[in-house]
Amino acid sequence: MAQRRAVRWHIAVFLAPAVLVYTALMIVPLFGTLNLSLFNLSEAGERMFVGLRNFATLFGDPRWSESFWNALGNNAWFFVVHMLVQNPVGVLLAAILSSPRLRMAAFYRTAIFIPTILSFVIVGFVWKLILSPIWGIAPGMLDAVGLKSLFAPWLGKEEYALTTLALVSVWQFVGIPMMLIYAALLSIPDEVIEAAEMDGVTGWSQFWKIKLPLILPSIGIISILTFVGNFNAFDLIYVSQGALAGPDFATDILGTFLYRTFFGFQLQLGDPHMGATIATAMFGIILVGVCFYLFAIQTRLRRYQF
Amino acid sequence: MIRTMKLALLASTVLSGAAMAEDVTLTIESWRNDDLAIWQEKLIPVFEAANPGIKVVFAPSAPAEYNAVLNSKLDAGSAGDLVTCRPFDASLDLFKKGQLADLTSLAAMANFSDVAKSAWQTDDAASTFCVPMASVIHGFIYNADAFAELGIEVPKTEAEFFAALDKIKADGTYIPMAMGTNDQWEAATMGYNNIGPNYWKGEEGRKALIAGTSKLTDEQWVAPFRQLAKWKDYLGDGFEAQTYPDSQNLFTLGRAAIYPAGSWEISGFNTQAQFKMGAFPPPVAAEGDECYISDHTDIAMGLNAKSAHPEEAKKFLEWVGTAEFANLYANALPGFFALNSTPVTMEDPLAKEIVGWREVCKPTIRSTYQVLSRGTPNLENETWNASANVIKGTETPEDAAKRLQEGLASWYEPQK
Numbered sequence: 001m002a003q004r005r006a007v008r009w010h011i012a013v014f015l016a017p018a019v020l021v022y023t024a025l026m027i028v029p030l031f032g033t034l035n036l037s038l039f040n041l042s043e044a045g046e047r048m049f050v051g052l053r054n055f056a057t058l059f060g061d062p063r064w065s066e067s068f069w070n071a072l073g074n075n076a077w078f079f080v081v082h083m084l085v086q087n088p089v090g091v092l093l094a095a096i097l098s099s100p101r102l103r104m105a106a107f108y109r110t111a112i113f114i115p116t117i118l119s120f121v122i123v124g125f126v127w128k129l130i131l132s133p134i135w136g137i138a139p140g141m142l143d144a145v146g147l148k149s150l151f152a153p154w155l156g157k158e159e160y161a162l163t164t165l166a167l168v169s170v171w172q173f174v175g176i177p178m179m180l181i182y183a184a185l186l187s188i189p190d191e192v193i194e195a196a197e198m199d200g201v202t203g204w205s206q207f208w209k210i211k212l213p214l215i216l217p218s219i220g221i222i223s224i225l226t227f228v229g230n231f232n233a234f235d236l237i238y239v240s241q242g243a244l245a246g247p248d249f250a251t252d253i254l255g256t257f258l259y260r261t262f263f264g265f266q267l268q269l270g271d272p273h274m275g276a277t278i279a280t281a282m283f284g285i286i287l288v289g290v291c292f293y294l295f296a297i298q299t300r301l302r303r304y305q306f
Numbered sequence: 307m308i309r310t311m312k313l314a315l316l317a318s319t320v321l322s323g324a325a326m327a328e329d330v331t332l333t334i335e336s337w338r339n340d341d342l343a344i345w346q347e348k349l350i351p352v353f354e355a356a357n358p359g360i361k362v363v364f365a366p367s368a369p370a371e372y373n374a375v376l377n378s379k380l381d382a383g384s385a386g387d388l389v390t391c392r393p394f395d396a397s398l399d400l401f402k403k404g405q406l407a408d409l410t411s412l413a414a415m416a417n418f419s420d421v422a423k424s425a426w427q428t429d430d431a432a433s434t435f436c437v438p439m440a441s442v443i444h445g446f447i448y449n450a451d452a453f454a455e456l457g458i459e460v461p462k463t464e465a466e467f468f469a470a471l472d473k474i475k476a477d478g479t480y481i482p483m484a485m486g487t488n489d490q491w492e493a494a495t496m497g498y499n500n501i502g503p504n505y506w507k508g509e510e511g512r513k514a515l516i517a518g519t520s521k522l523t524d525e526q527w528v529a530p531f532r533q534l535a536k537w538k539d540y541l542g543d544g545f546e547a548q549t550y551p552d553s554q555n556l557f558t559l560g561r562a563a564i565y566p567a568g569s570w571e572i573s574g575f576n577t578q579a580q581f582k583m584g585a586f587p588p589p590v591a592a593e594g595d596e597c598y599i600s601d602h603t604d605i606a607m608g609l610n611a612k613s614a615h616p617e618e619a620k621k622f623l624e625w626v627g628t629a630e631f632a633n634l635y636a637n638a639l640p641g642f643f644a645l646n647s648t649p650v651t652m653e654d655p656l657a658k659e660i661v662g663w664r665e666v667c668k669p670t671i672r673s674t675y676q677v678l679s680r681g682t683p684n685l686e687n688e689t690w691n692a693s694a695n696v697i698k699g700t701e702t703p704e705d706a707a708k709r710l711q712e713g714l715a716s717w718y719e720p721q722k
Contacts, residue, residue, distance in 0.1 A: 045402075063682070063683055063713075063716070128549075131547065132544075132547065132548075132552065133542075133543055133544020133545075133547055133548065134542065134543075134544065134548060134552050134556065135552070139544075152544075153543075153544035153545070153546040153547030153548070154547065155488065155547045156486075156487065156488050156544065156545070156546025156547030156548070156698075157546055157547075158700065241488075242370065242489060242490075243370065244490055244687070244690065244691065246487075246488060246489070246490050246691075246694065247487065247488070247546060247694065247698070247700075248691060248694070248695055248700065249691070263373075263374035263377070263378070264373055264374060264377065265370075265373075265374075265687060266370075266373070266491070266684075266686060266687055266690075267394075267395065267396060267674070267675065267679040267684055267686040267687065268679070268682070268684035268686075268687050269373075269377075269395070269396065269399055270373075270374060270377055271682075
């Protein structure tokens with residue numbers, strides 16, 4: 001007769017703190033929000049179950065859907081700017097930093113990483129001042145090189161405001177991909193590099209052919225972090241443009257749209273039910289994005305074992 | 307021995323607890339973080355001296371976040387005993403939810419006119435839930451030294467107003483008008499609702515809109531947008547990204563000549579500006595026309611229905627309704643004009659000048675505040691956006707008015 005295995009209580013005991021904290025702080029509120037999105041107030045002001053009617057309003061009512069698609073479109077552009085600027089620049093900086101010939105690498109590394117640890121409030125305020133047409137140093141600096149005509153009140157123009165803020169956010173966070181890629185580059189064993197050099201693969205071609213394939217998994221992780229971070233973004237826009245995300249909603253992203261709806265703004269009272277509906281839609285969008293990455297991309301990435 | 311020690315310790319804890327409990331602490335929720343020093347140094351000590359045993363703490367939050375913060379705190383049951391009331395629906399909603407107590411029976415209510423109380427009453431005026439504190443008046447504050455230097459008379463009519471702006475612009479020393487569209491609300495509050503009452507004839511037009519007998523696309527509601535569209539040429543370079551504090555600083559540093567204002571600016575401007583200031587009401591179309599001003603009931607104080615100390619809080623509210631408080635408050639904060647029926651003697655010259663308009667012009671409140679901002683889309687918030695767009699020139703006055711009317715008609719029965 002096989003001996004019954006002893007119950008391994010220690011596993012449960014060691015897991016319990018993390019599971020409890022995570023459940024209380026993340027899972028319960030998440031399901032609370034999903035649940036709230038299925039309710040709304042009746043004519044008499046009582047809370048009642050409405051099924052998916054809130055979603056029908058969000059996507060069917062022309063006013064709600066216009067705001068939603070506008071916010072989603074802006075959010076997508078915000079993400080595209082990060083993918084096109086932040087991550088390539090991060091990879092480039094990491095490649096330069098890992099070059100053995102670079103002096104003062106530690107200084108550059110620290111200097112580029114510091115904005116990441118600054119508060120959004122500081123970053124938003126400082127950049128607003130730099131770009132201010134009245135007190136800012138941007139017009140003066142452009143004037144000094146004779147390019148004053150290129151200056152525009154970027155944060156106040158519909159066509160530039162979102163891109164400007166996206167670039168400010170890139171400036172703030174470029175240190176994160178840089179650090180991750182830098183760590184990945186350092187972890188490439190010297191034998192691989194030496195073997196490449198024996199075969200005559202050096203310089204940029206070594207980067208493209210040897211190093212880049214080895215750091216692709218890190219780039220994948222960075223992309224998904226950028227995606228989640230961008231679609232949950234709120235702080236920078238709120239700090240620099242306010243909850244109305246001016247000019248004319250040109251910088252309105254899902255986070256600010258959610259904030260205005262959920263908590264209300266000025267004379268507009270908060271609507272927790274529609275707010276939860278938007279939050280659920282955001283959750284869905286992020287979930288789809290992450291699943292796409294996990295199942296369609298990550299499984300195809302080739303891994304190398306050393 | 308140890309046991310007696312323990313008992314002694316326990317007794318002293320209980321006793322000191324009892325001694326502590328004698329002092330009741332009332333907390334005031336407010337969005338006026340600028341006024342913290344005035345409450346702490348000038349107002350609260352007077353009350354505390356007269357009412358020993360009650361301590362009052364003024365705990366403001368940032369203006370833009372106040373409504374959201376207050377609603378969350380009230381829902382969670384952690385809000386202060388006394389709540390500073392926004393006018394109309396924001397507070398009415400709290401009263402309907404049972405979060406603000408009914409104060410109709412408060413003796414101090416007799417000190418206020420019906421108009422003063424109207425912003426904090428149910429639609430049928432049966433219950434009042436906040437004690438009115440102050441109103442703010444809109445108009446234009448100007449740099450008197452700059453006007454004297456350029457030989458400009460204070461404009462009375464629109465033609466004179468634009469002639470003055472042209473003259474300042476041609477001279478080039480000063481930015482004619484300090485306003486930006488970055489924060490949007492100035493365009494609506496100090497723009498549209500400042501100059502508008504002259505066109506829609508104050509209360510008459512505002513009530514017609516609520517009754518549904520006039521529409522936002524009617525001439526008197528589009529005309530203020532037309533004037534706003536003309537302002538663009540007189541604003542500073544890059545006004546699209548100019549924020550509210552930018553505008554205040556431009557004016558107080560003496561770089562701009564005219565500032566479309568709310569009277570709440572007075573105390574700040576008095577300490578910042580090094581030049582002589584004057585004020586004029588929104589110019590009328592033709593000399594001798596009846597003038598209208600926005601004299602907006604803006605701030606009041608109510609009682610959190612869940613307060614643990616309702617009696618003490620009511621005592622404080624009774625005091626807020628006295629002439630003594632009105633006098634202290636209005637003079638500590640020139641520009642917040644008391645609503646108390648007993649007239650307050652103003653000491654500040656600029657505040658005196660502005661409050662004097664009440665005698666010559668007919669007062670009204672902001673058009674979007676009562677009833678009309680109850681639904682979604684919210685008319686007040688839409689007006690911010692529309693006014694900013696019209697000033698920037700990205701939307702025509704007619705299109706903006708049409709959009710506002712469509713938004714209002716989508717949920718407001720009398721306008722359908």
